Amino acid sequence: MIDNLQNLGAQTRASFNKLGRGTFFLLQTLSGTLSVLLRPRLLVNQLYSVGVLSFLIITISGLFVGMVLGLQGYYTLSRFGAEETLGVMVAASLVRELGPVVSALLFAGRAGSALTAEIGLMKATEQLSGMEMMAVDPMKRIIAPRFWAGCISMPLLAALFSAVGIIGGQLVGSGLLGVDEGAYWSQMQAKLDFQDDIVNGILKSIVFGFITSWIALFEGYDAIPTSEGVSRATTRTVVNSAFSILGLDFILTALMFGDH
Amino acid sequence: MDNSAPPLNSLVSVRHLSFSRGDKKIFDDISLDFERGKITAIMGPSGTGKTTLLKLIGGQLHPGQGSVTVDGQNVHLLRRAELYNLRKRIGMLFQSGALLTDMNVYDNVAFPLREHTHLSESMIRTLVLMKLQAVGLRGARKLMPNELSGGMARRIALARAIALDPMMILYDEPFTGQDPISMGALAHLIKSLNNTLGLTSIIVSHDVHETLLIADYIYVISEGKIVGHGTTAAIRQSASPWIQQFMTGAADGPVPFHYPAKDYIDDLLSSGKRY
Ligand SMILES: Nc1ncnc2c1ncn2[C@@H]1O[C@H](COP(=O)(O)OP(=O)(O)OP(=O)(O)O)[C@@H](O)[C@H]1O
Ligand SMILES: [Mg+2]
Numbered sequence: 085m086i087d088n089l090q091n092l093g094a095q096t097r098a099s100f101n102k103l104g105r106g107t108f109f110l111l112q113t114l115s116g117t118l119s120v121l122l123r124p125r126l127l128v129n130q131l132y133s134v135g136v137l138s139f140l141i142i143t144i145s146g147l148f149v150g151m152v153l154g155l156q157g158y159y160t161l162s163r164f165g166a167e168e169t170l171g172v173m174v175a176a177s178l179v180r181e182l183g184p185v186v187s188a189l190l191f192a193g194r195a196g197s198a199l200t201a202e203i204g205l206m207k208a209t210e211q212l213s214g215m216e217m218m219a220v221d222p223m224k225r226i227i228a229p230r231f232w233a234g235c236i237s238m239p240l241l242a243a244l245f246s247a248v249g250i251i252g253g254q255l256v257g258s259g260l261l262g263v264d265e266g267a268y269w270s271q272m273q274a275k276l277d278f279q280d281d282i283v284n285g286i287l288k289s290i291v292f293g294f295i296t297s298w299i300a301l302f303e304g305y306d307a308i309p310t311s312e313g314v315s316r317a318t319t320r321t322v323v324n325s326a327f328s329i330l331g332l333d334f335i336l337t338a339l340m341f342g343d344h
Numbered sequence: 345m346d347n348s349a350p351p352l353n354s355l356v357s358v359r360h361l362s363f364s365r366g367d368k369k370i371f372d373d374i375s376l377d378f379e380r381g382k383i384t385a386i387m388g389p390s391g392t393g394k395t396t397l398l399k400l401i402g403g404q405l406h407p408g409q410g411s412v413t414v415d416g417q418n419v420h421l422l423r424r425a426e427l428y429n430l431r432k433r434i435g436m437l438f439q440s441g442a443l444l445t446d447m448n449v450y451d452n453v454a455f456p457l458r459e460h461t462h463l464s465e466s467m468i469r470t471l472v473l474m475k476l477q478a479v480g481l482r483g484a485r486k487l488m489p490n491e492l493s494g495g496m497a498r499r500i501a502l503a504r505a506i507a508l509d510p511m512m513i514l515y516d517e518p519f520t521g522q523d524p525i526s527m528g529a530l531a532h533l534i535k536s537l538n539n540t541l542g543l544t545s546i547i548v549s550h551d552v553h554e555t556l557l558i559a560d561y562i563y564v565i566s567e568g569k570i571v572g573h574g575t576t577a578a579i580r581q582s583a584s585p586w587i588q589q590f591m592t593g594a595a596d597g598p599v600p601f602h603y604p605a606k607d608y609i610d611d612l613l614s615s616g617k618r619y
Binding site for chain 2: 205206209211214216217218219220221
C-alpha cells in the first residue's frame with residue numbers, strides 16, 4: 085500500500101518534471117525563431133522533409149476518406165431524398181473534422197516519428213553535444229527550423245487532405261452514384277460558412293501542427309540516448325500526439341461550435 | 345601536491361573540482377593546470393572520468409564544487425553568449441567523432457566555418473582542403489560519415505576541430521583506432537599544430553608510448569584523484585607505483601582494473617539474487 089502510494093507519488097512527480105522540461109524546451113525553441121527568419125534556407129530544407137515528403141500519404145488518404153464519405157453519405161441522404169446535399173455533407177465533415185484530425189494523425193505517424201528518431205539519434209551519437217562545443221546552438225540550428233516547418237506544413241497538408249477528399253466524394257457521388265454534379269458543388273458553396281467551417285478548420289490544424297511538432301521534437305531531445313531509448317521516444321511521440329490531437333479536437337470543437 | 349597558487353602562464357586551471365554522477369563520486373577535489381602553448385596529457389584507466397573532465401572544461405557539465413577557469417574566465421559562471429564565444433576558440437575532438445551524419449566529409453569540416461564566419465565559398469574550399477590535407481583525408485571529401493571507418497571519422501573530426509584555428513584543442517582519445525602509421529602521423533600533426541600555431545593542447549589518451557612522445561606535462565588520474573603529475577621526463581623516471589603500473593601496463597598494482605565491486609568469490613556464491 086505504502087509502496088503503491090510512493091510509486092504513484094514518484095510517477096506524478098516525474099510527469100510534472102517532464103511537463104516542466106517540455107515547457108522550458110518550447111520556450112527555448114520559440115526563442116530560436118529569429119534565427120530561423122534570418123536563415124530561411126534551413127526552414128526551406130525542413131519544409132521539404134517534413135511537409136513535401138508527407139504529400140503522398142496525405143493525398144492518397146484524403147482521396148479514400150472522401151470516397152468513403154461519398155458512399156456513406158449517399159446511402160444515408162438518398163433515404164430522405166436529399167442526395168443533392170451530398171457535397172455539403174462531404175465538405176463539412178472534411179473541413180471541420182476529418183481534414184484537420186486525420187491529417188494530423190497521419191502527420192504524427194509520418195513526420196513526427198521521423199523527427200523524434202532523427203533528434204534522438206543525433207543526441208545518442210553526440211552530434212548535438214558536438215554542435216554545442218562548436219558554439220552552434222542546436223535549439224536554433226536544428227530544433228527551431230523543424231518546429232516551424234511542422235507548424236507551417238500542418239495547415240497546408242490539412243487543406244490538401246480536405247480538397248482531395250472533396251474531389252474523392254464528388255468522383256464517387258456524381259461519377260458512380262449519379263448525384264448531379266452541379267448540385268454537388270453549388271450546394272457546397274451555398275451552405276458552407278467561411279468563418280464557421282473553413283476558418284475554424286484551419287485554426288484546428290494550426291493547433292495540431294503546433295502540438296505535434298512540439299511533442300515530436302521534445303521527445304527526441306529528451307530521449308535516453310540509446311537505441312532502446314530512441315525507439316521508446318518514437319512510440320511516445322505517436323501515442324502522445326494522437327491523444328493530444330483527439331483530446332484537443334474535442335475541446336476546440338466545443339469552444340468553436342458550442343454556442344450554436 | 346601544492347594547488348594553491350596557479351602558475352602564471354596557465355590557460356586552463358581547474359581548482360578543487362568535485363563532480364558526482366548519482367552516488368558515484370567521479371572527481372574528489374582535484375586541481376590541475378594546463379599551460380599555454382604546451383601539450384598536457386591526462387592519463388588514467390578507463391572509466392575514471394577523463395571524458396567527463398573535458399566536458400567540465402568545455403562547460404557542458406557543471407561541477408558540484410570547485411571551478412574551471414579558461415583564459416581568465418570562469419567557465420561555469422559565464423552567460424550563454426559568453427560561453428559560446430569562448431567555445432568558438434576551443435576545438436574539441438570527441439571520442440566518438442560526433443560528425444554530422446546528414447552531411448558529407450567536406451560539409452562537416454566546412455560546418456564551423458559556415459556557421460561562424462562570412463568567408464566566401466572559395467575561401468572555405470581552400471581552408472577545408474588544407475585541413476583535410478593535414479589529416480591525410482583530402483581524397484575522402486565526398487564520403488558520407490557512415491562510409492568512414494572509426495579511425496577515419498576521428499581524423500575528419502580533428503580536421504573539423506581545427507577549422508576555426510582555435511587557441512586550444514581538447515583531444516579525447518585521438519589515437520584510438522589508428523594504425524601505427526596514422527598514429528605516428530597524428531602524433532606528429534598534434535605536435536606541429538601545437539608548435540607552429542602556438543595552440544594549447546589537452547590530450548586524453550591511453551596510448552602511453554605516443555603520448556609520452558609528444559606531451560610536455562602529464563597528469564595521471566585514478567579513482568577521482570590525481571595520483572601523479574609532472575613533466576614527461578619526470579613521469580618516465582617516477583618511482584610512484586601508480587605511475588609505473590600505468591606506464592608498464594601491469595595488471596597488478598594500485599590502479600584497479602576492476603570497477604568497484606564486492607568480493608568476487610562471495611559474489612559468485614551468493615546465488616538466488618539476480619544481480
Ligand atoms: N551519462 C552518464 N550517466 C551516468 N554515469 C555516467 C555517464 N557518463 C559517464 N558516466 C560514468 O562516469 C564515469 C566516467 O566516465 P568517462 O566517460 O568520463 O570515463 P573515461 O575516463 O573517459 O573512460 P574511457 O577511457 O573508457 O573513455 C564512468 O564510471 C561512467 O560510469
Ligand atoms: Mg572517455
